[in-house]
Amino acid sequence: MAYKDPDDMVFGHAKFPVLEHWNVQFGAGYVVPEVKVAPEAGTERSKETLVKEMASIAEQAASRAVDIGLPAFMLEQEHVFQQTYHPDWGYACTLAQAEVLKKYYDEYGVRAALRQTVGDLRIEEKGGLRGSEYDNRIAETIEECCKAGASDIAAETMGGKSVLDYGVMRGDIRAILFGIGYLGSIDMEYFWTRAVNICSKYDTRPAGDTNCSGANTCMYVAGGLLGKDMSHTAAALARAISAARSLVAVECGATGPLKDCGYENTIIKAITGVPICQEGKNAVCAHADVMGNLTCQVVDCWSNESVFHREEMGGPTPAVWLQATGYESALMNTAIQTGNAKTLRDLYTFTDMYRDPQGTLLAYPNAFRVGKAIVEYGKDIYLRARAAALEASKVMMEAYEAKLLQLTRFELDTLRKYTSILESLPMEAEIFVDQCMREYPRKIPTFDPKSYGL
Amino acid sequence: MAYKDPDDMVFGHAKFPVLEHWNVQFGAGYVVPEVKVAPEAGTERSKETLVKEMASIAEQAASRAVDIGLPAFMLEQEHVFQQTYHPDWGYACTLAQAEVLKKYYDEYGVRAALRQTVGDLRIEEKGGLRGSEYDNRIAETIEECCKAGASDIAAETMGGKSVLDYGVMRGDIRAILFGIGYLGSIDMEYFWTRAVNICSKYDTRPAGDTNCSGANTCMYVAGGLLGKDMSHTAAALARAISAARSLVAVECGATGPLKDCGYENTIIKAITGVPICQEGKNAVCAHADVMGNLTCQVVDCWSNESVFHREEMGGPTPAVWLQATGYESALMNTAIQTGNAKTLRDLYTFTDMYRDPQGTLLAYPNAFRVGKAIVEYGKDIYLRARAAALEASKVMMEAYEAKLLQLTRFELDTLRKYTSILESLPMEAEIFVDQCMREYPRKIPTFDPKSYGL
């Protein structure tokens, strides 16, 4: 564990800060606001139109940063298919944004970071995850983005998705554990070893990877309090498991700041001390979650998540949303500067700690506990993922029994049932994998064991 | 002054809380989130389409409130022209929203308030402010909204606009003082005596009035740090003056919660103790301001300002924006419940206190000072408005001299120049009015003295 005591964790501070060009630090004593806007529909039709779209997003964001006095910001661009599929598009789009940020940095001294999040185009059932055309193009595009001036590279890889999806639909916690915890971890190692390698040749950080395809899928399928597709306790278990999986990128050399939608990042920060991005109450136009404040608790870079690129009454969305995350970051930075960071942190946390079981799990003292459970099993990707889920279950049951966390019958039933299934799983990875391999390849047509060296 | 010490003011608490139906209290120990969405273009074409639009906004907001666990919320609808011009439209639109809120209140127990903000259709140069067709229709529509179940009525009246606009364009501080402070106050008395009277017959509160047409116009014309249309110190002076003007509604019997865009509300709360709505960092899609956090400092109802009614990736805008204000309110309510309200308040304030002179002025200890300057002159609408501006000037100069507030040459020059003009103005209202009446009717063709009984 990078931290001895969860109380040592606070927003804007990481054990291992990261420095990127144009003078931006993450985790070095201040929170950086992030903005992210998806290209307008239709701009993907040609390289030229997409490049212009990228420049326009950058320009709109940077000019607002200056207009409201933000000391620093990060611009993230999540690649659409074409940006990653054509490495030369990836290069040109990144370059266009880098030029804008550099101009503002030179003119005003505003610190600016540029994140390129490549798209994970790989499809298990179409060529597999390794060595396919899609796979090779991703590697090429990462390199082109580095060349063009990206400050860091992130991704949201999809290893284990086929099995996870099956698990979600059937409420099969073993499939969820196998999909995210085991298969996901294997693919992460493949993907990030390579990505770290490429980035190391440039002034570009290999930032990290979120389990969007797993834990976030569960969170969005679970939905709000009235959602009827997945139990919120089950989504919380998936989240705990995902921490063991997303940790792999850091083990492979990713430095952070970890990607914004990794709600598991608090756990990974507790273990490794790398800075993290997060999203929450200023990402309402993109996602609905039930913990808008809690995710601020130990954040180093505060994001809005992708929104439509269009005009609002208050200006174009890159401006408007940077203003939203910029003001929240300013509040956190004020708390840091005045010595009130821990109080504000605890208020953020407590606001959502019992709104929903997912918040209970991720509240930083509890997240810390899950982190500890993970490291106890070292590099055993199966056992540590299982331990994470079991500790998460304990956390939620304790809160429920203390009458702090209220649960519906459905939430409580699934929690109990899944816990006992998890407890009954074998203590050796080999046996577990054996069991899974007997069942899932048969039941899930899109699952390609070769993609994981199985 | 309702408060002896500015430190006694804090969000969620007002000296004189207001109770509205469906069990909503303002200023009674918790902050209520507000949401407001403008009808989609084209829905104004018929009564039927507008009524449906209103119901849909209400339904989308209420269902999200429940989905993320908000204990209470306020829905505000700022009337478009047709809603106020046709009293029967006003009735039907209000009724449609009231029915939705009542349904959710009955089914889930979620507290809900419904504000109807009538449009001030009156045009000085077309029939004048008093007794014109437009004027009469406003009164009728207020009554219809009360009948249909509005929880409260608000407005953004435009008295003094003609002269104010002239003042803004020429940088004429005397015209600004005359327009907002003198003419504005006269019209407020006319408008609100009547509105209070109508509301008193129903279970509907007369909430209050913001100086959108004056101080906000200045604020938006001033724009961001790089704006080049109006000095930010001048906009701050206009704001101080507007407090003396917006106070009139309360003197006429308005109870609050005062309207969200009244950035002068902190001053009025200090004087009168009524609860207030405010907007700021969650209103980015509507307005760009330079004090997104500060406006939370003593708020009782936290708003998003009007946005387009459309779909975001995270849902329809009524849902999305209620989530944004709902989460910020939840943070404040957590601070209240855990005994940290004052710390959070001060963090909000300090974040923007020196970002811009407008923030310096409105920081609650300074706002309190301006309030005191106003009450010293009792009911003399001219002298108290002038005193407010002079005290505001002092506040800004002190902060500048203490090297806390940085000013550009332009900001400093205008502040000095305007202050000396204000100082040189006569100490009797009559003389001041005389001077103004000799100049402005001649120079401003749209100014109609009869509208103010002059």
Added chain:
Amino acid sequence: MAFSEWAKKADFDMMFKRYNVIIEGPAIKPEDDPDVKKVLPKDEPFKSLAMAVIFGDTEKAVQATKSALDMVSPLDVIEKGLAKGMDAVSALYAKGAYFLPDIMLSADAMTAAMAVAEQKLGRAREKKGTVVSFVAEGDPHDIGKNLVVMFLKANGFEAVDLGRDVPDKEVIEAVKKYKPVMLTGTALMTTTMTAFPRVAKALQEQGISVPVFGCGGGAVKRDFVESYDMGVYGVKAFHAPKLAEAALAGKSWKDLRKEYPKVVGEFVAEYADRM
């Protein structure tokens, strides 16, 4: 970390409310639910068949089917027994008493039992109709599409699942081949949903008309879908079978745009102006 102290003094009701817990009535057995009662057969062997589906118990469903087949016809087993169970499950899902995995398990039980009945029947029971489903080219987001396919199957439709990242051409080929009563497209990105108007146009140009082209997914919004012919904006996956049924009953895409909330039988915020 003052949480335990804070928890003692804070009134949580002022911070949040778990409405899902608040509105939860007493636990009742599925078969006691009034909406289930309406569809549940009263007589044996149908009741047991339906109940096995309701509980998502594959083994029991197969067992009950086997013994029922001694008494009644395979078609009756399916239509008066198993299918009624599935109707009950849909009702429970719609009201929030059942959740997605429950439906999946029930669908599994239904499928297994039906296989037994069809074996006796000597052929597959006729499906209500065929629907083709795809995820747009360049788009990997397929959970929504998977749900659509699942709900269609559970409701007796033949659902042809083309997968994700499907080139326009393949979609058009499939429509030619299967002549579906409905085509469904899912896209979650601004830059992939542009496939829908392309596909719609290509179909028109080739003179192929599909009664309904249901389009949905994250970034897709109603005004976008209504900007090209055939498109009907789909909000929830479980609306898909209702749309398909309406199409079978002769409704056109124009009708469905206008009557969406009526067709799916519930309040739909996205169509609030057409209620």
Added chain:
Amino acid sequence: MAFSEWAKKADFDMMFKRYNVIIEGPAIKPEDDPDVKKVLPKDEPFKSLAMAVIFGDTEKAVQATKSALDMVSPLDVIEKGLAKGMDAVSALYAKGAYFLPDIMLSADAMTAAMAVAEQKLGRAREKKGTVVSFVAEGDPHDIGKNLVVMFLKANGFEAVDLGRDVPDKEVIEAVKKYKPVMLTGTALMTTTMTAFPRVAKALQEQGISVPVFGCGGGAVKRDFVESYDMGVYGVKAFHAPKLAEAALAGKSWKDLRKEYPKVVGEFVAEYADRM
């Protein structure tokens, strides 16, 4: 209230930066600004005329005009003197060295001085062209329109100001009457901007064509304006004279849509994809 203590320990640079203060260069006199130098006449009496306008000094401008008229023609006074001063003011505004009230005062000085010159001339100097401006029906927001009118006037256009809350019919009548080179509409609300397409359609139906119909204001966005013929989305009020000049020079609304940033001569975020 711990503000004074906080102020001592806080590093403000981590909370905010006042970039307007940071980038402010040393105070220079307007006449020393390089862009002003480019347009400022070197010789008297023109230099004094221009300088009086630059300083927004009505008295001096009138005075200087009176004495200049003894030496040079009224037209030269206006065109080689006063107008150059106004050009300098525009340049200073565009770069942020001058602010709105400065421009207004300069415009006042210019107007007063011009009146004197025109008196000598015996007639009003010819305006560059006529522009008609209005705020849409039901909309009281008129500051943007007022700015547009002011900038047009300051740049030598005849600006017919129809006011706010103007019925469509009045707009059309005015266009018929004045045959303007440009019509400008301002609307700040979603529910009033719908006047623009109505007006555009009515004009077309009556066979009246306006080279350019510039539309702007709060809720108005480019895609909306480009959804009807003649409309050109106007971003900043001070762009209005540049658009009018381009229209005079023969550019159509189609050209202006494409070349907006070039025409107004600066980066415009709203047109970033057309730079």
